[in-house]
Amino acid sequence: MAQLISTIQAEIAPAGRPVQGVEGLIGNTPLIGFPRLSRELRSGVKVLAKAEWLNPGGSIKDRPALNIIRGAEARGDLRPGMTLLDSTSGNMGIAYAMLGAARGYKVKLVVPANASPERLTILRTYGVDLVLSDPAEGSDGAIRLVRRINADEPGAYYYADQYNNPDNWQAHYKTTAPEIWEQTGGEITHLVVALGTSGTLMGTGRRMREYNPDVRLIALQPDGPFHGLEGLKYMPTAIVPGIYDPNLADEMIDLDTESAHVMCRRLAREEGLLVGVSAAAALVGAFKVASQLDEGVVVTIFPDSATKYMSEHFWTEA
Numbered sequence: 013m014a015q016l017i018s019t020i021q022a023e024i025a026p027a028g029r030p031v032q033g034v035e036g037l038i039g040n041t042p043l044i045g046f047p048r049l050s051r052e053l054r055s056g057v058k059v060l061a062k063a064e065w066l067n068p069g070g071s072i073k074d075r076p077a078l079n080i081i082r083g084a085e086a087r088g089d090l091r092p093g094m095t096l097l098d099s100t101s102g103n104m105g106i107a108y109a110m111l112g113a114a115r116g117y118k119v120k121l122v123v124p125a126n127a128s129p130e131r132l133t134i135l136r137t138y139g140v141d142l143v144l145s146d147p148a149e150g151s152d153g154a155i156r157l158v159r160r161i162n163a164d165e166p167g168a169y170y171y172a173d174q175y176n177n178p179d180n181w182q183a184h185y186k187t188t189a190p191e192i193w194e195q196t197g198g199e200i201t202h203l204v205v206a207l208g209t210s211g212t213l214m215g216t217g218r219r220m221r222e223y224n225p226d227v228r229l230i231a232l233q234p235d236g237p238f239h240g241l242e243g244l245k246y247m248p249t250a251i252v253p254g255i256y257d258p259n260l261a262d263e264m265i266d267l268d269t270e271s272a273h274v275m276c277r278r279l280a281r282e283e284g285l286l287v288g289v290s291a292a293a294a295l296v297g298a299f300k301v302a303s304q305l306d307e308g309v310v311v312t313i314f315p316d317s318a319t320k321y322m323s324e325h326f327w328t329e330a
């Protein structure tokens with residue numbers, strides 16, 4: 013634990029070697045602690061979060077997008093000149109768009125029409141062919157529409173299908189989990205992850221269990237079908253992703269949107285961190301777990317930063 017804390021307090025990480033193109037910037041994100049918020053915890057308890065907004069596309073989804081594209085290329089499913097097709101609530105789309113631009117693929121995405129204006133502008137800037145789905149149907153409406161588009165023109169696209177593609181969770185098995193294991197010196201005791209496609213929890217959780225079967229896996233989901241936790245799914249009523257195994261986690265915690273908004277403001281004002289709503293929700297969950305412990309290292313994931321949500325009103329409330 014002492015060594016872990018001194019690592020957290022190190023001044024500036026070494027800059028590392030030159031990288032080749034945008035893909036070289038993906039992964040190897042820092043693990044950050046919360047010196048002020050953690051004062052409410054017992055002294056033997058540490059909460060840490062993986063700063064995934066530092067990926068070049070601004071979110072954790074750069075990892076699965078890269079693994080999905082590489083996997084499809086290796087199998088011959090994605091070839092030069094083809095168009096990558098998928099549905100996304102935003103971050104995966106940005107990752108596909110960025111990597112598609114860098115690798116020379118066209119990208120067509122179905123996105124709910126109420127995705128934030130910032131996201132839609134980013135996607136259009138990368139040159140994505142955007143199809144907007146019914147906002148009332150959320151990410152499930154986008155899934156239904158992308159399936160119709162793919163079925164209407166067989167062979168016209170590489171349908172990446174992030175909800176059912178094992179390359180999604182395997183990205184986290186190969187990268188996110190080993191990084192966390194190494195960064196905590198194997199001291200992680202709890203992994204707390206919010207569910208969207210569930211790729212992050214499935215991949216990171218499975219690998220973590222292989223490192224140490226005693227690591228407790230805690231899944232987080234919104235507390236109902238209508239919520240403001242962008243990127244997260246309420247599994248009881250959603251189209252359940254094929255990659256989701258409900259038996260992997262030891263525990264599931266339901267989170268309300270208001271608590272996440274409060275945490276967004278606290279992180280901004282007490283830690284100087286502007287993070288996305290699902291990241292704040294993840295930290296609410298991590299602190300719920302940590303507050304029950306006498307000692308332990310609780311790790312969670314911050315999928316993205318606040319930049320794409322700044323037009324929302326909750327930032328300046330209360």
Ligand SMILES: Cc1ncc(COP(=O)(O)O)c(C=O)c1O
Pocket residue numbers: 071073101102103104206207208209210211212213242243244288290291315316
């Ligand atoms: C902001 C945000 N948070 C959380 C998640 C959930 O990650 P996963 O799909 O790996 O479950 C996503 C996924 O799209 C996301 O965009």
